[in-house]
Amino acid sequence: xxxxxxxxxxxxxxxxxxxxxxxxxxxxxxxxxxxxxxxxxxxxxxxxxxxxxxxxxxxxxxxxxxxxxxxxxxxxxxxxxxxxxxxxxxxxxxxxxxxxxxxxxxxxxxxxxxxxxxxxxxxxxxxxxxxxxxxxxxxxxxxxxxxxxxxxxxxxxxxxxxxxxxxxxxxxxxxxxxxxxxxxxxxxxx
Numbered sequence: 001x002x003x004x005x006x007x008x009x010x011x012x013x014x015x016x017x018x019x020x021x022x023x024x025x026x027x028x029x030x031x032x033x034x035x036x037x038x039x040x041x042x043x044x045x046x047x048x049x050x051x052x053x054x055x056x057x058x059x060x061x062x063x064x065x066x067x068x069x070x071x072x073x074x075x076x077x078x079x080x081x082x083x084x085x086x087x088x089x090x091x092x093x094x095x096x097x098x099x100x101x102x103x104x105x106x107x108x109x110x111x112x113x114x115x116x117x118x119x120x121x122x123x124x125x126x127x128x129x130x131x132x133x134x135x136x137x138x139x140x141x142x143x144x145x146x147x148x149x150x151x152x153x154x155x156x157x158x159x160x161x162x163x164x165x166x167x168x169x170x171x172x173x174x175x176x177x178x179x180x181x182x183x184x185x186x187x188x189x190x
Contacts, residue, residue: 127184
């Protein structure tokens with residue numbers, strides 16, 4: 001159920017965008033593209049989904065809260081100014097912020113990724129530091145890649161990237177870390 005609540009709004013956005021992509025919506029005297037109109041609907045749907053997750057589990061992850069806040073702000077600006085660039089910049093801001101936060105931790109000699117993910121992946125200290133360096137680089141690369149996609153490719157390509165491509169890239173990245181995770185796992189030591 002939790003997975004459906006997390007993925008449902010994203011898949012709903014994808015389907016709604018492609019269903020209405022050629023339509024223009026008029027509210028009052030203002031015309032909105034499908035991208036902006038679907039964004040206006042997506043934000044409250046995502047908030048309702050997060051409320052349902054909280055109601056079912058009693059908890060919401062810090063990253064989910066941060067992502068939701070950025071989405072509310074950027075989605076709100078997108079609708080307010082009728083300019084899709086705000087929401088298209090959202091992934092860059094999120095990845096950039098996460099990369100910067102992890103980077104500051106690395107400069108201080110700490111793996112702040114460990115604080116978020118330690119329960120999922122028990123690793124030795126060196127494993128956490130290596131994984132944090134890799135994840136930091138991945139986040140910065142994703143931030144740059146997002147800008148390239150929304151600046152130089154079609155809106156349809158961006159929507160696919162934003163809804164499916166980023167999840168696939170993140171999944172592939174973590175699968176590629178299997179060797180590091182296995183090498184530094186502390187599960188066998190217990």
